[in-house]
C-alpha cells in the first residue's frame with residue numbers, strides 16, 4: 704500500500720482491519736490531531752482492547768521524561784490499551800513485536816536497497832537500526848490497565864539537527880509505505896508477541912539485542928554507574944563490568960543514561 708490513505712478513510716479502513724482479527728477484536732479509535740495518544744487514552748478512559756491512533760500527534764511523551772517529536776503526517780503514533788501486567792514482560796513483548804513488524808516491512812518493501820539494516824532492540828524497548836532509533840515505546844500502567852504507546856518513524860526524509868544522528872525512518876531505508884500499512888503490521892505482530900511465553904520473548908529479544916559488549920552509563924538507585932554490558936536477561940536485569948568488578952543491575956530499578964552508549968556514537972555513519 705504505497706498510496707497514502709486520506710484521513711477521511713482511516714476510520715473505515717481501521718474498522719475493516721480490526722475485523723480481520725479473531726475475537727476479541729480490537730476497537731480502533733482514530734483521532735485527527737492530539738497532544739499525546741497516551742493522554743487521549745486516559746481522557747477517554749479507554750479499556751483493554753482499545754487502540755488510539757492519531758493522524759497527527761503534536762506533543763508526544765517519551766520514556767524518562769523525554770519528548771517525542773511532532774509526528775506531522777510522517778510518523779505513527781498509537782496507544783494500545785492492555786490489561787495491567789508485569790512491566791518487564793510488557794516492555795519486552797512490545798519491543799519484540801514492534802521490531803518484528805519493522806523487520807517484516809523492510810524485508811518486503813526495501814527492495815534490497817539497505818541490505819545491512821539490522822533491526823535491533825536497545826534494552827528495554829528502543830527499536831534501532833544502525834544505532835539510530837526507528838521506534839520508541841512508552842509503557843504507562845494505570846490501576847488495572849497498561850497503555851502501550853508506540854511511535855514509529857515512517858515517512859520522514861530528514862531530521863532537525865538534534866535528531867539527525869539519532870533517528871532514522873523507513874523512508875530513509877528505501878521503504879515507501881503508508882502509515883496505515885505499518886500499523887496493520889504492528890497489530891499483527893503485537894497480537895502474537897503479547898501471547899508468547901516469557902522464554903520465547905527472551906529468545907526473540909536476545910536475537911535482536913544491541914547492548915551486550917557496549918559501554919554506557921546506568922542510573923541505579925540514584926547513582927550513575929559506568930560499565931560494559933556482559934549479559935542481559937531482559938526480564939530480570941543486566942550483568943555489567945565496572946572498574947570495581949562485575950555487578951548485577953535489576954531491570955526494575957535501572958535505566959540507561961540517555962545518549963551514554965559509547966560505541967553507538969562511533970558507528971552512526
Ligand code: BTN
Nearest residue numbers: 739763764765766839840852854
Ligand atoms: C521513547 O522512546 O522514549 C518512547 C517514545 C514513545 C512515543 C509514543 S508515540 C505514541 C505514544 N504517545 C505518546 O505520547 N508517546 C507514545
